[in-house]
Amino acid sequence: NTHKNQDRISIDNFAIMITAIATTVNNYLNKDDRVNAVVPDAFLCPVTHRLMEHPYMTMAGQTYEWEAIHNWVHAEGKRTDPLSRQELQNSTLIPNHALRSQIQEWIQNHPKAAAEVRNLEARKPSPAYSSAASVSIDTTQRTTRDGKGLESALKFKSSSKALKHSKTLSLHHQISAEGHVYDFKEGKTNTGKWCRFVRCDGGNWMQAPKPMLFASKHGVIFYDPNEMIDTMSLTDYGVELCKFQNNCTNKACSFAHPFPCKFGVKCRDKSACKFVHPSQDSVQPLAKTGPCSKPCRYSVSCTRKDCAHAHPIGRVKIQRKVIQLFYTHSLELKELTNKKPMTIDLLGQKTIRATKMQFQGDYVFFFTPYPGPWAKEHYKSVEMCQYSVSKGRHVLAGQWELQNHYINCAIGGGKYMVISFWPYEDEAMRAIWEAMRVQRGMEKDNQKLEKKIQALETKNAKARHVIAKQGGMIKKQNKAIHQNRKVISSMGKTISRKNAAIGRMKATIKSKDQYISQQKSKIRSKDKYISLQKSKIQSKDRYISLQKTKIQSKDRYISFQNSKIQRQKREREWARTRAAQRRRRNERFRLLDPIHVLVNEGSASNPMWTLVVDYHKGAHNLEIGPKLNSRGDHQLFITENDKCFEFELILPNKIGAKMRSMLPIVPEKLCQEF
Numbered sequence: 001n002t003h004k005n006q007d008r009i010s011i012d013n014f015a016i017m018i019t020a021i022a023t024t025v026n027n028y029l030n031k032d033d034r035v036n037a038v039v040p041d042a043f044l045c046p047v048t049h050r051l052m053e054h055p056y057m058t059m060a061g062q063t064y065e066w067e068a069i070h071n072w073v074h075a076e077g078k079r080t081d082p083l084s085r086q087e088l089q090n091s092t093l094i095p096n097h098a099l100r101s102q103i104q105e106w107i108q109n110h111p112k113a114a115a116e117v118r119n120l121e122a123r124k125p126s127p128a129y130s131s132a133a134s135v136s137i138d139t140t141q142r143t144t145r146d147g148k149g150l151e152s153a154l155k156f157k158s159s160s161k162a163l164k165h166s167k168t169l170s171l172h173h174q175i176s177a178e179g180h181v182y183d184f185k186e187g188k189t190n191t192g193k194w195c196r197f198v199r200c201d202g203g204n205w206m207q208a209p210k211p212m213l214f215a216s217k218h219g220v221i222f223y224d225p226n227e228m229i230d231t232m233s234l235t236d237y238g239v240e241l242c243k244f245q246n247n248c249t250n251k252a253c254s255f256a257h258p259f260p261c262k263f264g265v266k267c268r269d270k271s272a273c274k275f276v277h278p279s280q281d282s283v284q285p286l287a288k289t290g291p292c293s294k295p296c297r298y299s300v301s302c303t304r305k306d307c308a309h310a311h312p313i314g315r316v317k318i319q320r321k322v323i324q325l326f327y328t329h330s331l332e333l334k335e336l337t338n339k340k341p342m343t344i345d346l347l348g349q350k351t352i353r354a355t356k357m358q359f360q361g362d363y364v365f366f367f368t369p370y371p372g373p374w375a376k377e378h379y380k381s382v383e384m385c386q387y388s389v390s391k392g393r394h395v396l397a398g399q400w401e402l403q404n405h406y407i408n409c410a411i412g413g414g415k416y417m418v419i420s421f422w423p424y425e426d427e428a429m430r431a432i433w434e435a436m437r438v439q440r441g442m443e444k445d446n447q448k449l450e451k452k453i454q455a456l457e458t459k460n461a462k463a464r465h466v467i468a469k470q471g472g473m474i475k476k477q478n479k480a481i482h483q484n485r486k487v488i489s490s491m492g493k494t495i496s497r498k499n500a501a502i503g504r505m506k507a508t509i510k511s512k513d514q515y516i517s518q519q520k521s522k523i524r525s526k527d528k529y530i531s532l533q534k535s536k537i538q539s540k541d542r543y544i545s546l547q548k549t550k551i552q553s554k555d556r557y558i559s560f561q562n563s564k565i566q567r568q569k570r571e572r573e574w575a576r577t578r579a580a581q582r583r584r585r586n587e588r589f590r591l592l593d594p595i596h597v598l599v600n601e602g603s604a605s606n607p608m609w610t611l612v613v614d615y616h617k618g619a620h621n622l623e624i625g626p627k628l629n630s631r632g633d634h635q636l637f638i639t640e641n642d643k644c645f646e647f648e649l650i651l652p653n654k655i656g657a658k659m660r661s662m663l664p665i666v667p668e669k670l671c672q673e674f
Contacts, residue, residue, distance in 0.1 A: 039117055042403060043103050046083045047072070050119035052103060055096040060086045061381055061401030063096045067123040089398045094611050095125075097666065098594060099403065152659060153612050154597070154636070155648040156671040173626075177215035178331055184208070200333045209328075214361040217392060218340050219327030225360045225411075225623075228367075231352045232320040234258040246275055260300040264313025278314030286310045322352050325359065343393035345385050354383065362387045362604075363412030364394050370406065370424065374433030378406040378424055384417065388604040397600075397607040405593070413624030414634050415600045416649050417609070420619045422593045595619055595638070599651050611664040612651060617674070624649075638674065645674050 045052045045065040054066040058073075060081035072078055073091045080087055107114040175182045185197050189207065197205040198213065210222035235241060235256045242248045242255035246262050253274075261267050261275035270277055278300055287293050287310065296302045296309035303317045324347065326339035346352055346366050354366035355376070363386055367379035381401035385394035401407070405421040412418075595615045602608035617640075625635025628648065636647040647670065655663070 039113065040106070042099065043106060044117070045119075048119060050122075051107075051114060051117045052099075053119055053122040054125055055099045055103070056093045056125070057096050057402070059088050059090060059092055059398045059400070060084050061399065061403070063099055063403060065119065065122055066093070066125045069093060070125075089396060090607065090609075092398070092609050094400075094596075095614070095664065096402070097614055097616065098405070150613070150665050150667045150670070153649070153651050153665060154670065155650050157635075157646040157648060159643055159645045159671070159673055161642055161644070175213065175215070175626075178217060180215065180331055182213060182215070182333075198333065200331070203333075206333060212361065214359075214387075215331060216327075216387070218342070219336060220329040220331060220333065221325060221327050221342065222329070223359045223361065225358070228356045228358055229323060231323055231347075231354050231357050231366065233323045234318060234320055236324045236326065248274075258318055260316045260318065262300060264300045264311075264315070266313050276316055276318060278316035280314065282311060282314040282316065284309075284311040286312055322347055322349065323357075345394060345396040346383060358410070360412055363417070365410045365412070367407060367410075370426065370429075372426070372430065374430045375406075375424075375426070378429060380406060380424075382407050382410050382419065384410070384412065386412070386600075386604040386607065390605055395605055397604070398609060400596075402594070408593075408619070409622045411622045411624045414627055414632050416624060416634055416636075416651075417598045417600070418622050418624065418636065419596045419598070420593070420622055421596070593617065595622075597636075597649070599655075601655065610655070614664040614666050615670055616666070617670075638670075640674060643673065645671060647671075 039051065042063075043051055045055075045068055046062070047068040048065055050065070052063070052065045055063045056066045056069055057063050058069060058081050062081055062083045064072075064082065069082070070093065072082055073088070073093070079091075107118070173184050175184075180200055181202075183199050183202070185205070186194065187197055189195055196208045196211050198208040199205045208222055210224045210227075212225055213220050213222050235258060239256050242253055242257050242259075246257070246259040248255075248257060257274045259275055261273055261277050264278050265280055265283060267273055267275075267277055284292065286295065291308035292310040294309055296307055296311055296315075298304075298315075299311070300313060300315050302309075302311065302315045325342040325344065327336065327342060328339055329335055344364055346354065352366070354368045356367040356369075356379070358365045358367070363384060366383040366385070368381045368383070369375050370378050370380045381399055383399045384397045386397045387393070388395045400410075400419055402421045404424060406424040408420040408422045410417070410419045593616065595613070595617065596611055597613035597615075598609045599612050600607050600609055619638045619640055621637075621639035623637040623639075625637065627634055631650075632653060634649045636649050638645045638647065652659075
């Protein structure tokens with residue numbers, strides 16, 4: 001037994017051994033003197049091929065060492081991106097704080113590997129680009145920059161609980177444009193539906209088709225600032241599609257029907273039909289053998305070029321076109337019979353790279369997603385067009401993107417523009433997309449199973465009906481069985497008399513058996529006496545073994561207490577290390593999703609965008625409210641989870657040298673709660 005107890009390992013000791021091994025492996029992986037570390041390609045400048053000390057982004061979204069890209073753009077006077085060869089709209093350079101923090105963390109973890117590729121002679125940015133040089137990612141340095149610099153750009157007003165309709169906080173109640181004053185109010189229509197009403201110069205109220213309006217010398221267009229519009233569409237903006245598609249039978253339907261006619265070339269009334277008809281060349285008749293012996297299941301809606309099935313009524317592909325926006329009303333809010341098209345730089349092309357656009361009056365944002373069907377709503381870059389009064393159209397002002405991030409939302413108002421970035425990983429998004437696709441397949445399977453269950457329930461109902469019919473027949477058979485039981489009871493009486501005679505004979509046999517059992521009991525009493533003597537001997541042996549086990553249990557208890565004390569010490573040490581790692585990880589994650597507040601120091605035709613605030617904390621929604629005063633101050637609403645924070649953008653019209661030396665401001669917090 002002693003040998004067995006020495007070989008036995010308790011569960012607690014095994015857990016201590018596993019955690020000690022894990023700690024050893026973790027210490028090995030985090031060694032500072034690790035030389036074989038591979039430098040990530042994103043940390044190297046594409047021009048110098050050295051580790052970036054001051055990473056800056058061009059308007060094309062590529063990141064370079066500041067000295068290299070500054071010489072490329074300003075000293076050599078080139079207007080193309082060195083890596084993508086894309087033409088730059090302006091020479092603005094934006095510091096990439098998130099990448100710089102990652103590079104600094106990598107240098108701390110791998111000092112020997114970093115020493116071979118660092119560019120310590122890299123020149124620091126000049127005061128005009130002092131954001132990366134004067135603002136460090138270190139928390140202690142950033143806290144000293146929070147006060148005066150932030151208060152001169154952003155002023156906190158209040159916070160409230162975000163409501164379901166919180167996106168209407170920034171809607172204007174009065175707009176002055178082109179010599180007219182437009183007033184808004186909220187109310188109910190005759191059907192009891194809430195909407196906005198608008199009037200021009202104190203005239204009659206009319207129901208606004210959209211919550212906001214944009215007025216220029218060409219006319220008025222109503223829009224929703226939070227609406228994401230498809231850049232490639234079947235119809236123009238504002239024209240709604242019929243929800244019944246090609247199944248609509250209402251001849252007076254006012255919606256658009258750009259759908260293929262389900263009768264194809266065999267439609268009897270093509271002149272009066274409101275659907276699109278295929279050409280006679282698209283007809284593929286049925287054959288006796290081969291794939292053409294079966295008609296295509298998509299019929300006239302088939303768009304596959306190499307489809308081998310038959311199309312006896314033809315097929316047609318509805319081409320999508322770049323969406324066109326129109327001025328729908330005059331400046332006096334009278335509906336135009338001939339709508340005037342709006343002129344926006346990016347919408348003048350036959351094809352467009354962006355898939356979504358957001359019209360916000362003076363600002364129009366175009367969003368380009370990452371490649372892949374799993375990233376349709378994760379936008380890699382945003383292009384912004386701003387309305388120029390002198391040119392009378394929306395002019396392309398620039399493009400913004402951030403490596404390994406997607407644009408969550410972008411807003412513009414007055415001279416300000418705010419962009420919120422969130423981290424993006426292609427593999428994670430693809431895994432989520434695949435999981436959702438599997439979930440949709442499982443839901444379809446569940447629907448099929450539910451249909452099968454309903455079919456089985458109907459079969460069970462029919463079976464119950466058959467069973468109810470057979471119940472009547474069973475009752476008739478039970479009556480016949482009752483009569484047979486009466487006959488059987490009379491026969492049972494005669495059998496009972498015979499059983500009584502048999503019982504008397506069994507009584508005599510039982511008396512003989514009792515004599516035999518008495519003799520056997522005497523023999524058993526002698527056996528019990530012998531077994532009693534044996535049990536006394538065994539009880540003495542058990543008492544001796546019990547004393548031995550008590551001694552062994554005390555030894556195990558002492559060893560367990562010692563191991564418990566050691567385990568508690570290790571757990572306290574691990575708790576301290578985990579807390580430190582958690583603080584570093586939270587700080588690193590916090591730097592991944594920045595909010596950029598930019599201000600235009602130029603004009604719409606010649607923009608000069610300057611990054612003012614670079615706050616590293618993500619937002620779920622952003623909104624810029626109406627202009628507050630003649631200086632151009634605006635309201636800024638930031639929504640995070642269920643909280644909405646209201647700020648005022650209070651930058652002066654001209655940024656002085658002292659203010660410029662503090663840009664961009666990288667605050668620890670914008671307010672006490674956010």
